[in-house]
Amino acid sequence: MTQMNQAMIEKYRSSFLKEVETNVEEGHWVKMCMQCGVCSGSCPLGPHWEHPPQEIFMMIRANKRDEVLKSSSMWFCTSCYNCIARCPRGLPITHIMHGLASYSKKLGLAPKSQPTESFGQIFWNSIASNGRVNELKIGLALQFKDGFGQGVKNAMAQKDLGMAMMKTKRMNPMEFFGGHTCKDKSGIARMLKKAQEVEDQHIANYGAGK
Amino acid sequence: MAKREYSYYPGCSSQKKASADNFMRSANAMCDALDITLKEIDDWNCCGASIGYAGGGEIPRLSLSARNIALSKQQHGDADIIAPCAACWIATKEAEERVEHNPRVREGINAALAEIGLKVEPAQMPKTRHMVEMLVEDIGLDTIANGKKKGLEGLTIAGYVGCQTNRPFGIAGESFENPKYLDNMVEAVGAKAVDRYAKKVACCSGALMFSEPEKGQALVRDIIEAAYDGGADMIVTPCQLCQMNVESYQTDINKRFGTKFNIPVVYYTQLIAVAYGKSAEEAGLDGQIIKATKLEALAGK
Numbered sequence A: 001m002t003q004m005n006q007a008m009i010e011k012y013r014s015s016f017l018k019e020v021e022t023n024v025e026e027g028h029w030v031k032m033c034m035q036c037g038v039c040s041g042s043c044p045l046g047p048h049w050e051h052p053p054q055e056i057f058m059m060i061r062a063n064k065r066d067e068v069l070k071s072s073s074m075w076f077c078t079s080c081y082n083c084i085a086r087c088p089r090g091l092p093i094t095h096i097m098h099g100l101a102s103y104s105k106k107l108g109l110a111p112k113s114q115p116t117e118s119f120g121q122i123f124w125n126s127i128a129s130n131g132r133v134n135e136l137k138i139g140l141a142l143q144f145k146d147g148f149g150q151g152v153k154n155a156m157a158q159k160d161l162g163m164a165m166m167k168t169k170r171m172n173p174m175e176f177f178g179g180h181t182c183k184d185k186s187g188i189a190r191m192l193k194k195a196q197e198v199e200d201q202h203i204a205n206y207g208a209g210k
Numbered sequence B: 001m002a003k004r005e006y007s008y009y010p011g012c013s014s015q016k017k018a019s020a021d022n023f024m025r026s027a028n029a030m031c032d033a034l035d036i037t038l039k040e041i042d043d044w045n046c047c048g049a050s051i052g053y054a055g056g057g058e059i060p061r062l063s064l065s066a067r068n069i070a071l072s073k074q075q076h077g078d079a080d081i082i083a084p085c086a087a088c089w090i091a092t093k094e095a096e097e098r099v100e101h102n103p104r105v106r107e108g109i110n111a112a113l114a115e116i117g118l119k120v121e122p123a124q125m126p127k128t129r130h131m132v133e134m135l136v137e138d139i140g141l142d143t144i145a146n147g148k149k150k151g152l153e154g155l156t157i158a159g160y161v162g163c164q165t166n167r168p169f170g171i172a173g174e175s176f177e178n179p180k181y182l183d184n185m186v187e188a189v190g191a192k193a194v195d196r197y198a199k200k201v202a203c204c205s206g207a208l209m210f211s212e213p214e215k216g217q218a219l220v221r222d223i224i225e226a227a228y229d230g231g232a233d234m235i236v237t238p239c240q241l242c243q244m245n246v247e248s249y250q251t252d253i254n255k256r257f258g259t260k261f262n263i264p265v266v267y268y269t270q271l272i273a274v275a276y277g278k279s280a281e282e283a284g285l286d287g288q289i290i291k292a293t294k295l296e297a298l299a300g301k
């Protein structure tokens, strides 16, 4: 268990809702949910959610901290924005789901080897190091994330698609050696580092002052 | 036609030789035909897409779009930023919204931007608009219909709007459940739009196609099936990720579900480019994995 997680448990012992309101993106909206269930019926991958959004909101109020933060549920959000378009209370559900997922990861509670979590991290790393996404390297990193043997198998399974993408000029094998990047990569790295510090500081200060 | 100028950035997938390379070629051909100049934001960066949340928290993610906004302001003043990609459009608009309404997030973003000498301020940011908004609101579908060199007669097209071009912001005056602009665009270039296409605003699974392929492909199977049910020759979409997900996994889907899909998936920009007399290559039709043969034939005429 991470130190930050321990600190948060102690600070917000009696109220997971407070913790979510302070530390989770758009978390201050959670108390507005009236449990109508419309969001839960809107997720394209609904059957795969252990706890659909409405249930997550109820569990937050019922102090079920571990059950929420360790759940794989939020990682099945496809960012389709169906829920936001339909919620009678105007909750930014998509962002809260992303926020919960990201927060659970920060605390070291996200489920291990969750495929969307892994893919999202690979994607983010590509942005953070180049300023832009390198589709080829992301594809390869994804295929090879479970080791070399599995990677070769995965790559072979997708080789027809890869060839088709190259033939139609929609993928460039040379991307492997550099590829699309921003000029000010170091500036972007500094910016993201600072952004991360500001965000961590806010959590460490228990949202004090704001 | 009146000359128009906008600020813009293509987004990662529409760069040269990236997965939507052919989208950008067709968009350039379309803009040339409609007398639109897109001025690229120099050194723009990735918007973080939707899936970026898995690695970057709120402030890091929004800082990325804030940097693009600040650069656009610096380079192109108050010119609207045109986003051809739904994910870029949403991410940039969300960054603008948070900067406007959430002082804590604004301060955080500006602390990050200060590292590179940039800043965003409420009420001072250029407006970010989807390329479709530019066409519908500034140019007008009537103008597009009247100016075309040829009608795309004989084509029946399923207008697949998908999620993010439609929600949460959408196109002004359109409903979330049944937006009409894409069908209207199809009709404007002289083709027939599938009436009541059942999966018009369904989700293609987005980035989860990569992490949860079986589940994603099941969603796409339904999207394609509904297009066939509507008698479509092809599918048209405004979204780069929808295009990729619906076109390029058809072989996998056929294997997995025993279907026999082989339906082309094109961009609205390709339809307009062809209707305005551009060649198949200019319209990026050489970039289709499943060839849009009927559209190519019209482009050659």
Ligand code: SF4
Pocket: A032, A033, A034, A035, A036, A037, A038, A039, A040, A053, A054, A057, A086, A087, A088, A089, A090, A091, A093
């Ligand atoms: S749709 Fe809105 S109000 Fe209804 S359960 Fe979901 S979050 Fe709560």
Ligand code: SF4
Pocket: A039, A042, A043, A044, A045, A053, A076, A077, A078, A079, A080, A081, A082, A083, A084, A093, A094, A097
């Ligand atoms: S955006 Fe996420 S939470 Fe909302 S309906 Fe779609 S999958 Fe469900």
